[in-house]
Every structure is written in C-alpha cells, then in structure tokens.
Amino acid sequence: MAGLTGHPVLEIGDKFEELQNNNINNNKNKEVIDKAGLVVKGEENSNNNNNNQGGERDMAPPTSNSLHRSGSRPQLDLSKAAIQGNSEERDPTILLPNQSDDISHFALDIGGSLIKLVYFSRHEGQSIDDKRKKTVKEISNGSRRSYPILGGRLHFVKFETSKLNECLDFISSKQLHNGSKHSYFFPFSFFLDPSSFLINGDSHAGIDSHYWNSEAPNKENAVIKATGGGAYKFADLFKERLGVSIDKEDEMDCLVAGANFLLKAIRHEAFTHMEGHKEFVQIDHNDLFPYLLVNVGSGVSMIKVDGDGKFQRVSGTNVGGGTYWGLGRLLTKCNSFDELLELSQRGDNRTIDMLVGDIYGGMDYSKIGLSASTIASSFGKAISDKKELEDHRPEDISLSLLRMISYNIGQISYLNALRFGLKRIFFGGFFIRGHAYTMDTISFAVHFWSQGQAQAMFLRHEGFLGALGAFMSYEKLGLDDLMVHQLVERFPMGAPYTGGKIHGPPLGNLNEKASIVRLSLVLLLDLTLHFVWVQLQISWMEKFVLKGTEITAPVPMAPPGTTGLGGFEVPSSKGGTLRSDASALNVGVLHLVPTLEVFPLLANSKMYEPNTIDLSDHCELEYWFTVLSEHLPDLVDKAVASEGGTDDAKRRGDAFARAFSAHLARLMEEPAAYGKLGLANLLELREECLREFQFLDAYRSIKQRENEVSLAVLPDLLMELDRMDEEARLLTLIEGVLAANIFDWGSRACVDLYHKGTIIDIYRMSRNKMQRPWRVDDFDLFRERMLGSEGKKPRPHKRALLFVDNSGADVVLGMLPLARELLRRGTEVVLVANSLPALNDVTAMELPDIVAEAAKHCDILRRAAEAGGLLVDAMTSTLDGSKENCSSVPLMVVENGCGSPCIDLRQVSSELASAAKHADLVCYYCSVMGRANIYIPFLLVSGE
Ligand SMILES: Nc1ncnc2c1ncn2[C@@H]1O[C@H](COP(=O)(O)OP(=O)(O)O)[C@@H](O)[C@H]1O
Ligand SMILES: CC(C)(COP(=O)(O)O)[C@@H](O)C(=O)NCCC(=O)O
Ligand SMILES: [Mn+2]
Structure with missing residues (x-):
C-alpha cells in the first residue's frame, strides 16, 4: 500500500482514532466488512534512521495499458498506423485503424451574462493485454462486461455572452460540433502548423476529436442542445457560423436536472458557508426533496423542486x-466583474449605507432585534447632498451594492422557503462565484430570518446547472444513470499556472501538451519532423517553468465578523486580487468511469471514509504540507532518474516540482479549493501531477531492485517456514505480513530504516518485534478456522482476496508466503494491486512477473499461478520440491482501479468487485503513519 497512510480503508477513519487512543474495539472493526470475522493488528514500531538510497538505474518505461479511474493521459493506439495514398503528398492522411473514437458531445x-459550455470527451478503454488476461476472464465467470468500456470526461468552460465569438471559436477549434463521427483520419498539415496548437483548451480532453477527422464534417444533421435565452436569440448565428441547429431545452427544466444530477452524483457538491467557514454537506439521496433552488444569474429564479423533473418556479x-x-x-467604472468584486474586498459600506446606529444615535434597536451595525437602508447615506458619486470610494460602493443584493436574495429566498415549508435552499448561478463574502451574506440572511430553521447551501458547480441539465437531455448518453462511484473529479495539475487565455476550470492552454503526443505520432511515421516535435515540446514545458516563478499565492478570504444582532461588520479581508476565472471556478474535469464499483463487501459505504486524516484541520494540513514539501526534492530526483536523467526529464522534473508546490500552496491557503480535502486526496494529487508531467513510474528502479533482492531471499524464507509446525508457521506468516509492510517509501521513518540493514535483516527484526497480543488480535479465531481445534475441523476459505501494497519485501516476503499457505489449504487466492504506479506500490501489471520469479522456487505457487493464468510460458524447474497437489486452485491477480497510494473502496475496478463477490476471506493491511511518525502496521483479516 505504501503511502503515508497506506491504503486507508475499512472505516480506518474510526480505526485510526481508535489506534491513537489505544482503545481498539474489535467488535466495531468486525462491522466493517459484511463477512467479518477476524482482525489482526501488529505492534507499534518506532523507527528512526537516516541515510540515503543510492543510484538508480534507468529502465524502460512499462507498457501499462490497463484502464483505471485516473486515465489522465490520452491513449493512442498507433498499431498498424499507415499513410493513406501517396506519402510524397504535402498533406497525406494517416490512417489509425485501431484508434478508437474520441467522440465529443457538448451543450x-x-x-x-455568460455562456456556459459543458463538453464531453469520450474514449474507449484499451483492451487488457497483459498476463492477467486469463485471470480477469476467470474471475468474471463470463459475467463481467468485456473491454473496451466507454468512459469519458466532462469539461466545464464559460465565456462572456457579449463575446459569443470566442465561444464559437472554441467550439470550432475543438470541432465539438462535429461530434459523433467515426473516422480515424487526420490531415498531416495540422501537425506542421504550430499555430494550430495555440487554441484554448485543456489537458484532459486528450486528443481533440478533429485530429481524427479529415472528412468534411456532416454539419447538416448536427444538432446541439442549448438552453438559456441565447438558445433562442443566437440560434441563427450558430447555424450560420457552425452549421448546427440548436435543440432548445427549457431553462428551468435544465436547472433542475443539473442540480439533481450534481446533488446525487457528486459526493461533496453542496456546502454551507457561514462566517467564513466552509463545510461540505453529504446529501442523502433518499432525502433530497423537496428543496428550494435559487439560481442567481443575471436575474434570479426560485424553484421548488420535488423530484426529478418535478418542480415549480415559485x-x-x-x-x-x-x-x-x-x-x-x-457606479465604479470597473472593467470586469472580478474587478468589481475585488473592490468590495477593500470596501467599507458604512460610509454609504445608513445603519440602524446612524438613525438611533449609535444605539441598537434591540426591542426588534436590530443591532446598531445592521444596515437600515442600503445606500441611505448617499442621499446627502454634500457628496457626489466621485466623493464616494468605489470600494465602498461595490461592497454596499454586494451586500444589498446578496442580502435581498437571501431574504426573498427565505420567504419562499417559508411559503412552502422548505428547510433547504441551494444557491447556484455565477453571481455566487465562490465568493466568501457573498455566500456569508446570503447565509446570514437565511439564518437570521429563519432563526436557524432554514439552511443556505451552495453548489460547487454553481453556474453550470443549466448547461449540465441541457447536456443530460441527450438521451443516448444515459448520464442520468451514472452513480456517484463512477465519477472521479480531477484537477489538471500543470494548467492553473501556465498562463495564456484560460476558459473554464484550471485547465490552461494545454493543447500544446496534447501536441506532444500528436507529434510523437508524427515522429514515428516520419523522423525528419523531429525538429517540430522538440520545438513544441519545449514551448509547453518552458512556458510552465517560466510562469512557475510567477506563481502568486491566492487571496485569503478571511471570515467577516458579525455583530450578533443581525449586523455584519465589513469583511476583514483587505486582500489583493481575486484568483483568475480559471482557477477560481474550483471545478475540475469530471471523469466518468462506468467500470468503477463500490467494493461489495463494504458493510456501510455511506459511513466509510477513505481519508484517515481530514486536512480541513489546519494543523494537519500544515504538518502534511511540510512532509510533502520536504520530500519533494527527493521525489523529483527519483522521477528524473526514472526517465533516464535526460535534460528533458530534468525540465519536466522542475516543472512538476513547481506545479505541485503551487498546488500545495494553494491548498494551504484554501484547503477546500478542490472540494473536501483529505490526506488520501493530497497523495493522489501528487501521483496525478507526476503523471501529468509524464513521469509514469518514479519508483520504477527502486521497486525492481527491491523485488530482486527480496526474491533472492524468498527460497530461504520458504524453507524456514516449511520447517515449522503448522501453528508456528501460521503465526510467523501473519507476523511476516505485518513486518514486511514496513517497507513503505511513503513514510519517512521507513525510508530511514532502510539504511540500517539488508531487507531480510529488517524483515526478520521487524517480525521478531511483532509480539502478541497485538493491538487488534483475533489470531486465535483465525487459527481455529484455518487449523481447526478440538472437535472442530479446519474450514478452509474458498477464496481469499489479498490486498498487496509495496513492492519488494512487502509483497514477496510478506504476502506471497501467506498466499502460498492459503493455496496449500485449497483456498483460491486473488492478489489485489494498484492499477497504476504510486510510490513504491506494486501494480497489477507487475505482479505476474514477480509471481513467475517466485514460482521458480515454489511448486505450490507455480501450479496455482498456472491455474490462474498468470504463467503463460512453461515454467522452469522448482526448487522447493513441494509436491502438494493444488493445481486446480488458482492464484490470480486483479487491479484495484486505483493509481494512488490510498485506495478508496467506494470506487474500485469492476474486476475487483467481481472477484470480491465470491470471496470469504479479505486480507487487508496497511501502515498508518501518525503525526509522530510512528509506524503502526495492522492487518485486517475478515472471513466468513
Ligand atoms: N466573469 C464574469 N463576467 C460577468 N459576470 C460574471 C462573471 N463572473 C460572475 N459573474 C456574475 O454572474 C452573473 C451571471 O451568472 P449566470 O449564472 O451565468 O447567469 P446568466 O445565465 O444570466 O448569464 C453575472 O450577472 C455576474 O453577476
Ligand atoms: C429570465 C431569467 C429566467 C433568465 O435567466 P438568466 O439568464 O438570468 O440566468 C432570469 O433572469 C429570471 O428569472 N429573472 C427574474 C425575473 C423575475 O422573476 O422577476
Ligand atoms: Mn442563466
């Protein structure tokens, strides 16, 4: 598992607290998995050491092509690529017969005031072409959907309505309107014209659809869904400019559909914002309706929502x-909305608003509950004939106006909620703009007038409700069926700071990045074009590196103070500039991954929280910020080395460090900038960031070295185990799993420990420390089930899922021997590993080779691996000479769907979910790094 917290699963939030309190309650742990049975936990182990792991070897990148929930890289299938027609032609067409569609839809x-655009880039997952192919088939028992499975990404972009042309250019440059086409051609000329990369775009769209299309677009039939007044007003213009017809969807229908979708499908979509404090709200899907939806756009609509498609604009x-x-x-001569909002942050509305105190000689009017600081009359002081407009500060005017309008909206909303007895009011629309003071003012009004009975909540995708609703009206997409576990939101890592014109979320001008891939493709076909590739690759990366030095810290939105009796002081934030539109949207790209499922053995997925540590606690955030920042130079060194230490790798390493530091800084200032933030999210962000800068496996050589070293000592370990009697062996095996999990590069203490001795020394030393009773110790129950007791026969498990974590000793000396023991007793074993590399975690792709190597020394493993389809080639002779006949019991490998050091059991691969359905033993272990850097390994073994 690796990672600073390991794979925090199975209600580890609870567990971690319990562990820290030294008060583990076994019964509680047992509730975690339906088929609960046993919880075994190891000793606390404090390790301190220093030293450095030396020189890495450069190795070839792996050819991982499995589908997983991250999928942030465009996937190209260049096989059988060929130039069509005459290759001497200036613009020959290249045929990619095996490249799947990248179909786009948009609404x-x-x-x-604004145009909101939601577009979808879809690509097929690539077929599994690794040694696990047979395993996957076996596990699925034919029930699993076969690859490829369609997934895709939803992108959010906005433009000013007055600049409709920009929007049309964007659509045109991305060829969104040529959507569902089925050709795999593109003109060569695209690659030779660098200007064609300078369009606005984003990284996660991957390859734009038009790069695959050279046919004249079939515009006549193109119909796009649109809502809002502009769908009527600009329909002709769309026809004229893009040749598409607009299918008009009702605005209120769309707002409601968008809001319902978001509230059901996005885990932390809604939040409250009171007195500067933002708190995400988990909405119970079964208890969502009725609610009042208030969309604050140019004007304000208030809609009572009673269900899907059931609503009334009240x-x-x-x-x-x-x-x-x-x-x-x-009034202020501002040039942009943001400038106006920014002014308000430095304003003092008391100079222009008439307060109760102004009327009552500085006193509260407490009899009716009004404090002296309550605004009695917005702009009331402007009646004075002593002051003209220019005598007032624009800052004060802006604040007074903002307060007047926000408060008024809050108050009218409350009255309508009261009218219909609604307790919850969700506010959307771009007027909100994630602005703390606006939200506080609205919340205050709702709270004050309802005396705390009604609650104002805000939506992260605030302005996109209508566009999302229009998008969902494309029936064939079946988006409304998507479930929360099939959506993963990602924040492209490099983009916020790349500069250039940015539309929408933190995406930036990354078409240039996608161009690297496209041009690599050109390279493959015509090496003489090398110079173009190099030039463009530099341009994207250099831009980032240069811009990286200009990264500015975000403006803290300090909480405004309130005076209690219905009054509001001025905002205490006197900060500088608002974040640019791009990063202020605070919405990422929504990855739709239909293959993700909730781990079926999770007892209560609603209660389950994969984050052991909540980073909205500032002390925690500061601590982990320091840990990750300090670790960064070392990680960059490893990443650069893993890519051969070339100049290009160094440049990317530098850019990665800047991007990740910038995101860390951003999150330090605004922990909820990307939604609810836990440690697992932060660790995943780091892995995503590495991948975005094309570091596919930073720990590649470390992992390989440790696998080799561990495999070399495995035969001795197996012999040692085989010499023991059953009982001692079982205990030693569990101790071994606990001990070996110490080899986790995500923890500082463990890295230090490495330099104390050889892997086998450390393994043995740790194993000896695992003295019973462990903190959670159900070993006796486990032993009884495995070995039987007086009058009770052993009851071997049918299928065990072993979640494997770190490469090297952890998997080889810890988990494989346990797997072997289970196989020996007739239990099918499924090794569950990461889909993509993260830290030193072993991946599902790497496991077959490790198992094959181990199988050379062990007949049990060899037969099981053969039965599980892991060994495709005939195996060499074995060394341990075990002769047990277990050839029919398979050893299999499945990927967990995860590319992070921390697994989220609410979103696992369908193959894991499928494997779990037949499992009666789950063996899950992890190391929890406490604040004191104390290593606490524990193993959860749950069986029927
Ligand atoms: N960059 C921006 N430009 C203009 N208005 C903005 C901007 N950002 C936020 N707003 C605010 O959002 C409002 C528009 O919200 P929106 O939900 O898009 O409504 P509409 O559908 O009427 O365009 C504007 O009237 C303004 O108050
Ligand atoms: C007319 C509208 C639905 C248009 O939507 P918008 O472009 O403002 O998002 C909206 O501006 C509105 O509801 N105005 C308030 C009109 C009223 O009820 O007084
Ligand atoms: Mn609108």
Missing part, C-alpha cells in the same frame, strides 16, 4: 447578478 447554457427577482455587475460598473 450550452447561453444566459444574459418566485424570482429582477435584482440579481446582472444588477450587481450592471449598477456596479456604472
């Missing part, structure tokens, strides 16, 4: 976002 919400107000921006622009 628009064209409002009074009210609205013409004092909305357009009013703030329009009046604000007139």
